[in-house]
Structures are given as structure tokens and as C-alpha cells.
Amino acid sequence: MAAVMVTGASGFVGLALAEHLLARGEHVVGYDLSPPPAQAARAFAALPGRLDAVVGDVRDEVRLARAMRMHRVDRLVMLAAITADAVRERSAPQAIFEVNVGGVLAALSAAAASHVQRAVLGSSGSVYGASGREAASLDELATPLQPEGLYGLSKQASEGAAQRLAALHGLDLVVGRLGTCFGPWEAATGVRDTLSAPFQVLQRARRGEAAVLPRDSRRDWLYVRDAATALAALLDRPAMPLPVYNLAAGFEWSMSQWCERVADWQPGFAWRMAGAHEQPNVSYYAPYDRAPMATGRLRADTGFVPRFDLDAAASDFRDWLRHPTESHA
Template sequence: MILVTGGLGMIGAHTARALADLGHDVLVTTHHRAEVPAWLEGRVTVEPLDVTDRAAFLALADRHAVSDIVHLAGSIPGDDPVAFFRHDLAGLLNALDAARARRVRRFAVASSLGVYLGRPEIPWHEDLALPAAELPHLIIAFKKAVEPLTLHALQGTGIQPVVLRIGTIWGPLVDPESPFFHIPSYISAVLRGEQPPRLYGSDGGDRCYAPDAGRAIALLMTAPTLRYDTYNVSSGVPSTNGDFAAALESAIPGLRLELHPGREHGPGEDPYLDITRLTADTGFTPAFDVRAAVADYVAWRAANPR
């Protein structure tokens, strides 16, 4: 049984679906969200769990004979950064305790493309040394700390750590008004019949459709062998605001969107993740380009609020 914490969130739910598609028994945990996506109904076991409750975490792992763990559960910071760090660190340590107690095969944990901030090289790849740079958000700061904590906690246990440096993910179940990525709110405005804010057509960067991200994580959890402990998880190609506008116009007949020409801050490149390592070890290639992703998401939103 493969455990996915936060398994009803966007990335978790798509990871659980991909694991089930590969024929694996999947256990997903949820704390606040109760609604199970249609694609998971009857296909996975769903259990409530507060990941900060160590005893409950250990009992759950034993009760379901957990063999692998994908730890994706996390919270959104409030006004108190220490409270956020305490909460998410407790969840991580309890997940690691469960992994060690069960002697699982693999333990994957969510990191972020934000750990590369400060590196000028494009695309970002796993061999880059992570800089000591100022980070724009508490979540990125925590994700950067997660990496050495996980690697050291599992050292010598025989459990294979898999650090997931996850790119900018969007798709079914994303917050339509996400403060972290403007494309969901841009598409939502279009779907409401509004003219969205005018974007700069050549601005872009790392943008991966959630079903692809979930499948990449599932492949990392189920590959016979992995040569590394850290993998970028994304589409491996940059996309622009202009790409998304063109895809929306293709998906919605009669729609015309206005864009500013060029880039907001002049010539340059936007960073994105290199997935050469992921592809070499798992065979992963994205199933969705921007046009296919937008068409799929517009169809999904026709019957779903997020």
C-alpha cells in the first residue's frame, strides 16, 4: 500500500490517480478537505489524518501495511511564521518516523523549484548547488529546509529518499484564484465571461499540468531503481502567457484576448526545470502540451468549481 499524505489536494490527488492507474493499492489522507475527486472514487482508500499527530500517523501506517510514502501534506502560512514552521515540521518528522518504523521502500517529499532561486543558469537542473539567497515566501523557505532534513533522517536506514523539486503546477483542483500563479485566475476570468488582465505575451516560465506532475511522481515511486535522491518534477519546457492565450482562444470559439507585446521587464529568459534526470530514470514525458492542457481544464471546469 502506497501512502499519499495530502492526497485530496491538487498534486496529491493526481499522484494517487496515477499510482492507481499503474495498478497499485493507494491510501490517501486528508485533514480539511472531504470531497473526493470523481477520478478517485472507489479506487483508493481515504483516511482522515492530522499529520501532526504522531501516534495516529504511526497507527495508520501499521493498520494499512504501508510500503512507500509520498509526503505532500502541507499548510498555508498565517501571520505567525513560527507556527507554520512548527506545524509542517511536525508533519514531516511524523512521516519520517512512520517511514522508519515501517521500513518502507521509498519516501518521497515535496520540495520546490524555488530552492534554485538565485541561480542564473537556465534551465535549472539538480546538479546546481543551492544558493544562500533571500527567499520570497515561507513555503519555499520550509521546502528548502525539508531536503537536508529528509536526507539525513533516512541515511543508513535502507529507505530510499526521493526529493521532489516540483515546478509550477496547475490544473483540476487548483485554487482558481491562486496567489502563487496567475494563470488559474486568468482562465477563471475568461470562464466567467470577463476580459482578464492584459498580460505580456512573451513572459512565461515553468508551467506543468497537474496530471503530468502526478504521473511523474508515481513513476518515481514505482521505478525498479533510481540513481539519484533528487528529481525535478515538471514539464521540462517553458511556456509563455501568449501560449496560454492562444490555447484559450482555440478552446473557446469566438474568444479574443489582448496581450501586451514582448516582456514586461525587457529581454531575458524565465527559469524552468530541466527534467532530463526524471526522463532517463522513469521514461516520463509530458502527455499534455499547453493547448491540450487548457482544453482539458476548460472541459473540467464546465462541471467543477475548481
């Protein structure tokens, strides 16, 4: 049975994608510096697919190629990344690019040597950067890429480098720019410096603390189960018409709406906007609300439609928190 390799498989989106693929009976080779969390391993064991976890550095082309050949990998999804904040940008700028760009090149070189047939690169809406301040929506083909931080710059570089290397080797590659994700399996892993605002709010609620928001941010939040479905849609359809697609929700909601949903199932939870001289305890990714990412091309070319609006996501996330070792994929 041929397999699909997922790099960064023990990360937030990687776990969600592995769960999705295992639920439909796939053989998944999860490649990561860390093995899957015990909670995920228990949940995944009940699924019909097969998971082989390989511990390794995504920059290690030799180890990647060995794992691909050993497990007969014919498809590859690249999700390994360092999602850096300003503190890490100052302290470890080289590492950000070594993983986010070098890791992609190593994985694609290994894939070319191992006769992998299809590759999907998980990129990020952060590549739009400053364009998100002004645009009505962010379009894959029309919106200028103006990344503002090293993470966004590294993702833009990884897209261009991956497309060049794929062309040199004749690899079938498509890029999926992920919107801002939240949902099951999110955790502090040491390589995601700012957790999603919905998760931060939930952490405060579960600790019996009030959430203090910087402002009532509005964004096209993407539930991670929909992110996994969208990535799988790109994986399943060879020779996509476009080289890059936005993987996003297509609708927006505010952080106050999320707080109201959390308050429904966390009795006593309180939240408020920060006062004039009050320090917020929930961090956003930027001091502005980024324009939504257009999803028309993804829908037209794959048929992908998100399953989880705000209420559906809140309900599913609540159920998962109550029974995390039971798969809900």
C-alpha cells in the same frame, strides 16, 4: 494488498497523484486534514484502485503510524504543505515550518516505525529562488539553492531534514522538486495562497471577466497529470541513482499563448497586458520569469517524458472542466 500513503492527498497535486495511482489499480491511503472533495470522490469511485481517506494532521506522528500499520502501507509520498505568500509569512511564519518541515519529519518517523520501504518527498522549484533570475536552466546538482521566501526556505529545509532522517533510519528516500503546476483539481484550499496564473486566467474567463496580465510571463508550466506521472516514476524505481530530481516539463510557453487557447473555448473572453497605471487582476509568483528546470536526469533515470504540451493540456483541461466527475487519468 500493500498500499501507498499520500500526505496532502486532498490538495491539488495530491488529488492528481491519487487519481493516477487509482487508475492503475493501486490501494491509496489519502492522509489530509480534509477529506477528498465530493467531486473527486465520485470520479475516483469509478477507478479500479481503492481509496481510503484518513483525516488527520500531518504533524501527528502517532496517527500517521497508526494509519500506515492499519492499511499495510509500504510506500509513502509526502505532499502536504503550506504554499505561503507574503501575507501569511508575516502572520504565521511558524506554521509554515511546522507543516512543511515538521510534517515531513513526522511522516518519515512514522514510516520508519511502520517498516515502509520507499518514500518520495515532493519538494519545489522554489528552492532555487534567486538562482532562477540568472541561470540558463536550473540543475539539480549544479545550481545553488537561494530560496527567497519562507515557502522556499522551508522546502529546502525539508529536503535536508528528510535526507538526514532517512539516512538515520535506513529509509529509501528520493526528492522530487516539482515545477510550477496547473490543471485539474486546482482550487483554493486555504493553504495555497497564490493559485497558478493559468487557473486565475480561466477563473476570469468563466466569470465573463477580462484577464489583465502584469506582463507576458513565460515559464515551463507543468500540467498536473504529468506531475503525477513523474512522482509515480520516482515511487516505482527503488534506489534511484540521485537523491533529488527536477520534476518539470522541459519546455516553455507564455501566458499570452494560454490566453489564446482559453479564448478558443470560452467565447467572448478578453485579455490584455496591464497599462502603465492599471492594476493587473492575475498574479504571478515573482516579478521575473524563472529559468526553466532541467529534466535530463529524470528522463535518463526513469524514462519520464511529459505527455501534455500546451495544446494537449488545454484540450484535456477543457474536457475535464466539462465532465469533472469522469476520470481522465
